[in-house]
Amino acid sequence: MEALTSAAARSYGRIVRLFKKLKNLGFKTYETLYQTYVIPVLNYAAEVWGYPDYNSPQVLQNRVSRFFLGVHKFTPVPATQIEMDWLDVRYLRWIDMVRYRNKLVKMSEDRLPAIINRWDKSLNTQAWHSQVSQVLAYADVLPENENDYVDIDALSSHLKVLNRNKWFVNAQTKSKLEVFLEVVDRDNQQVVVRSNLSRRRRSLVTKIKCGVLPLIVETGRFKNTPRELRLCQICEENQIETEYHFLFDCPRLEGVGEDMKNDFTDIEGYSDLTHAEKMKNLLQSNRVIRFSKHLDIMFETRRKFMYTVEEENRNVAHVSQVPQVSQLS
Numbered sequence: 046m047e048a049l050t051s052a053a054a055r056s057y058g059r060i061v062r063l064f065k066k067l068k069n070l071g072f073k074t075y076e077t078l079y080q081t082y083v084i085p086v087l088n089y090a091a092e093v094w095g096y097p098d099y100n101s102p103q104v105l106q107n108r109v110s111r112f113f114l115g116v117h118k119f120t121p122v123p124a125t126q127i128e129m130d131w132l133d134v135r136y137l138r139w140i141d142m143v144r145y146r147n148k149l150v151k152m153s154e155d156r157l158p159a160i161i162n163r164w165d166k167s168l169n170t171q172a173w174h175s176q177v178s179q180v181l182a183y184a185d186v187l188p189e190n191e192n193d194y195v196d197i198d199a200l201s202s203h204l205k206v207l208n209r210n211k212w213f214v215n216a217q218t219k220s221k222l223e224v225f226l227e228v229v230d231r232d233n234q235q236v237v238v239r240s241n242l243s244r245r246r247r248s249l250v251t252k253i254k255c256g257v258l259p260l261i262v263e264t265g266r267f268k269n270t271p272r273e274l275r276l277c278q279i280c281e282e283n284q285i286e287t288e289y290h291f292l293f294d295c296p297r298l299e300g301v302g303e304d305m306k307n308d309f310t311d312i313e314g315y316s317d318l319t320h321a322e323k324m325k326n327l328l329q330s331n332r333v334i335r336f337s338k339h340l341d342i343m344f345e346t347r348r349k350f351m352y353t354v355e356e357e358n359r360n361v362a363h364v365s366q367v368p369q370v371s372q373l374s
């Protein structure tokens with residue numbers, strides 16, 4: 046298992062190098078490269094061993110997802126899974142198992158795999174045959190007769206539904222994902238990845254959506270600052286610098302915020318919408334490219350203000366040291 050995962054990690058490494066060289070490769074290409082070069086190594090012979098829940102292949106897939114999204118490893122996993130909308134590796138292996146089962150039921154009885162299969166079935170234990178039955182029952186695609194084909198498309202789409210539900214249930218346990226759960230479009234999960242954004246802007250949009258853009262609400266976590274003290278540093282409002290404060294409420298960013306607002310006159314009653322509704326609208330497929338441009342400008346403007354704040358803090362620290370120096374002389 047570990048050997049397969051590290052072999053797959055090497056294939057993935059080659060793709061990353063290619064991806065870095067070619068710069069802005071689209072989602073479709075990335076997905077195809079992953080499915081063609083990494084998954085077959087990762088799931089080699091998975092029709093035989095694929096049932097249990099191994100951790101390392103999924104960890105690799107999560108890494109592959111984070112690289113495309115442009116987010117760091119502290120990004121909550123369920124959010125990256127929802128954004129990519131790729132089936133978990135375990136479910137991909139289950140599909141391989143059922144595909145192989147389809148082959149076995151039509152195989153002539155004197156062939157070795159068929160003989161082994163009958164023997165395995167006769168064991169009545171938690172062996173391969175019973176694992177396949179569990180998969181079929183779980184995905185609700187048990188055939189009427191034991192020797193019927195199982196429709197692989199139906200299996201895949203049922204697993205997809207179950208998988209998505211699992212991601213959303215997991216997302217609800219992550220405090221960072223409060224905004225994410227308010228703004229994510231459950232019916233169009235791949236909007237950001239499919240939007241042909243530049244790497245930089247895809248990363249910015251994904252970060253603000255997944256609660257990991259380095260605003261004070263997020264950076265304060267790493268410094269153990271209580272949430273109510275993670276205040277915006279660039280204005281005097283004493284507000285927590287949340288994603289919503291940054292995007293819609295910070296008076297220091299009013300100018301660039303106004304530009305953004307003027308660019309979205311197509312959103313009806315924009316000013317009256319709640320923060321979450323506004324952001325949800327901005328993240329729709331017909332607007333996300335425009336939104337990413339404004340987000341880029343806003344974050345850059347914030348960065349400049351933050352730099353000034355930090356400079357001032359440094360100067361204050363410097364001044365307070367002066368008396369100590371004079372005491373020495």
Ligand SMILES: [Zn+2]
Nearest residue numbers: 277280295296
């Ligand atoms: Zn502010």
